Amino acid sequence: MPLTLESEDRSKDLAEAGARPSRLRRIGARLWRGAPRSALAALCGIALALSFPSAGIWPLSVLAVAGLSLLTYGRTARQGAWTGFVFGLVFMLWLLLWIDVIGYDAWALLSVAEAAFLALMGAGLAVVSRVRFWPLWTACLWVAQEWARDRVPLGGFPWGRLAFANTSSPFTPLAALGGAPLVSFAVALSGALLAAVVLALRTREGRARSTRLAAACGVGAVAAGLVGYAIPLPTAGTTAGGPASAQIAVIQGNVPHAGMDFLGRPMQVLQNHVQATVALMAEVEAGKAPRPQLVIWPENSSDVNPYTTPEAYGAIQAAAQLTGVPMLVGALVDGPDAQHVLNEGIVWDPVKGPGAHYTKQHPVPFGEYVPFRSILMKYITRLQRVARDFYPGDKTGILQVGPARIGDVICFEVAYDGIVHDAVAKGGRVIVVQTNNATYEHTDQPDQQFAMSRLRAIEHGRAVVIAATSGISAVIAPDGSVVARTRLATQAELDVKVPLRDGLTLADRLGAGPEWALSFVGLGAVAFAVWTGSAVWTRRRKRAGTPA
Template sequence: MAQAVDPGGAVAVPDRPEAAEGADAAAPSRLRRRLAVVRAGLPRTGLAVLCGVLLALSFPPYGLWPLSLLAVAGLALLTHRRTARQAAWTGFAFGAPFLIWLLFWLNVIGPDAWLLLALFESLFLAAMAAGQAVTSRLPGWPLWTACLWVTQEWARDRVPLGGFPWGRLAFANTSSPYTPLAAIGGAPLVTFAVALSGALLAAAVLAVARRGSDGRWRLRALAAVALGAAAGVVGYAVPIPTAGTTAGGPASAEIAVIQGNVPHAGMDFLGRPMQVLQNHVQATLALAQQVAEGKKAKPQLVIWPENSSDVNPYTTPEAYAAIQQAVDAIGVPILVGALVDGPDAQHVQNEGIVWAPSTAAVPGPGAHYTKQHPVPFGEYVPFRSVLSKYITRLQRVARDFAKGTSTGILQVGPARIGDVICFEVAYDGIVDDAVSKGGRVLVVQTNNATYEHTDQPDQQFAMSRLRAVEHGRAVVIAATSGISAVIEPDGSVEQRSELATAAELEADVPLRDTLTVADRVGAAPEWVLSIAGLLAVGAAVGISTARRRRSTRTD
């Protein structure tokens, strides 16, 4: 067949009207199909967003913990027998509004930090939802759904850069029927029980929706509801001892907590140098005066919060003298929170320092605990040489916080305390070590002044309540501007301060030596449940692959 040649010498290809028309028709057809898929998925996405908001409302300061069950059930229903890709999008649509709402307090640092962290953390929930869809075809799928919630939290608590545990189901259930389970298997077991109840609720809904004429659906629905309720009430059978013990020393100690307050909230909460320190010194001197006048009992030790000394007391003579004045006035050791230089010129250390009165055998600063888990981008800058060039705000973190290498076991007067600093209360391993290595009372030194007018202080306070039950220890919280508190070993709140005010709390706190089951088993329940979730996903994928191969051979 002859080809036509155009004047420029190129071969002229004859027009093919039918091909062009077919191509032009195919593109709108594909677009219409994609739009149809998007429109069909909008209700499911909207419901996922709603479930994410419900989960956010289950956390403090709202504390509507039953909504956590509904949120888990809703996500289980939305991902049931879907493809992994569909479920992953549903999980992201669930996780993004949940974490954007929950972590809104990070907006104080910057909207970019807040949104980037929330969206990144949502990817873990997307992966979990994909796993739920895959395992929803297995027998006993509510069990695997609950395990995958623990798997998701296990991963999110550890990676990247040491993880970020905010938003665990257990932290929405720090005063619910599920809370006592923390004494058996820690926060992971609480998460598992909540997720199991939610998944079983979803199973009951599916049984009703797919009811048949034989009536067996009623039995399935009732069984699911009964098992879900059992997971919720079994915690009432867990004993939570609260009395002090004498094996390791006195059964109690009179502890005072000083909340000196800060000049103002936000990123620049410190004000002028030594102002925060002077606030805590003056509050301690006022307590000493009340003790001298017989208006208050003399404490056996005093707790100051993180950053209560806003300058390095070792290198600032005025700060050293002010702290010693306060210690001598009250006449008992004070646990002081301070930033100190070291171990080199590029680093500082966030420490709790035991400061003894002049009448002690060794007066002044003594044993100390250095925070083991500095907050990335807040207390140190990962990849500083690269990121600081592009994000100039990171230059406000002038020096990185060095990581401590030992557990916070400190003898302060008659009490052997387990000290943790601020966000460390969210990390299971750090708190567990503080108890298993000898802490008879947990002390949380914290400075949440940056987030004073946000939900963050309430969220962190709830974590401390769970730790009390988990480890059978009283928890004493000392905060610069709130929330300071004394929490009993059963999680009940004996005293609690208000935000943005100076306060002094004092209580006779039980000192305990006995370990809970959770202390003895450590991270084993979390590992077992997490691995079970992963194995269920692997089994479901294997079964599905085998079925496809059999189907291909049959065809």
């Protein structure tokens, strides 16, 4: 008996109703099968986070890369993307936990955004694992991922680069040749080669050949780390551009308390730095400390505009006259209009007062300015705490402070390759990092930023002088060794003879060239793997007699 139209429709509805649970079961089964892989990816993300300060177990960075390489090997691009996302999300949530000071929503959103880059890399790792020499392409893709994260969106966020976990490891000297990107490349290559060792030993066919391959990959993994020991690192100053050294004093005045409201009442932070300067000069007059030739105050050491606040101007001028030498003072001053403010390092002469200055070029989104302010302020009232946006500077921080021509960078700018490179390439004989980490005082952030400064010293062959409001202030030698450093949440002074250098490292001369080259090689490998895979698929379809 033929079915009526009504019974046909009912049959279709029943069939579709039966198909939906089946489809859901298939999705659930797929997720269940992938759960162990996701769990292992999360563990690898934790391992990578622990390789960064404050834990600082740098070998875990190599093992984390090896683990992710194994988890994405031979997988589809979609599987690789999911594995990379899980890995990246856990890694970023752990690494960036200090951002919860601003808000848990900011911490979560930034972590997800950064994990998206690692998801794309995971897809790429899965694709290139099908072609020869895949460990090399894997290392290039790590550099490509960092290259992208360093630049977009909103100027990028370079935290979490493999190089920043290896600022005191056998890989570190490679920074003098190719900067942070070459360090990341070497770490990733070593990890990928270790993964290749595991895969070779697991192969059951051609045991002798697999053993030889595993041995070759193992030797390559070790060589990628040990080659750094062959790179000489300078320590002495040079006289081509002036004196070979300068006696530099660093003032850490401390803040009333940590957190978003670290400033306390107006003028309090400034008075703290004046008091610390007075204490240093008392030591000098008593013969317990050498007389400095210049003094460095940190970012925001003047918490009010000294140009428009006579009391602040007078306090800084009195401190400069007491030292008798030029000072570099961090201050917030009025911007080009009422809606903006400038974050500056000002050269303050004991006789002439304020002179040349450097304005921070890379303000931090949502911390120092609010993107899309007119829209976001309607929905996120907490952003009203950023009352005025920081206006970016457009000049490199080359300043003459007493006998030293310094390259000044401010706070998070030390994480950006180009800003530090320009400060050296354009004549800075010592790198000065003025910073204010008081918001994140009891977190891992100060240690993570301190590690970046150590890498910059080796990368550019320059001493690095860090002046922080509440720590960590330090003097780092051109070879990355720590000459002196302060403790967090204390008032302290450093008075150290610092080498001044003129020569450029190979990394200085090459600039961003190695990073661009390695990134394009990695992306090219993905394109080649996709093309060859498509060609193989087409040939198979033709052999089967099915149109491609």
